[in-house]
Amino acid sequence: MTEKKKRSVRCRSRFRILSGDLIALGPGKVDLLESIGREGSISQAARESHLSYRRAWNMVDIMNQCFKKPLVISVTGGKGGGGAKLTPTGEKVIQLYRKMGEKADSATRTEW
Secondary structure: OOOOOOOOOOOOOOOOEEEOOEEEEOHHHHHHHHHHHHHOOHHHHHHHOOOOHHHHHHHHHHHHHHOOOOOEEEEEEEOOEEEEEEOHHHHHHHHHHHHHHHHHHHHHHHHO
């Protein structure tokens, strides 16, 4: 008789925040926001996230429409070109989303 390997069970929650019929925020959008924060560019963040520029720009546009204040703003460029920057609201939204995820994961682990 063969012995079965014991697999550890992990619970990880994934959730989305809706605004009407639109997904205002979810794991992919938060990852994109974090990339924009690091890279200072939607184009660079799109490459890092393996998204087309158009898809990344549309995601940013939807997020900005869904919140009272924009999460990402354009930075006009000079010699080095323009870019994008997270607003304080964008930084706070990331922080709150990650905290909600940690709490959901903790609650799930407790139940399992």
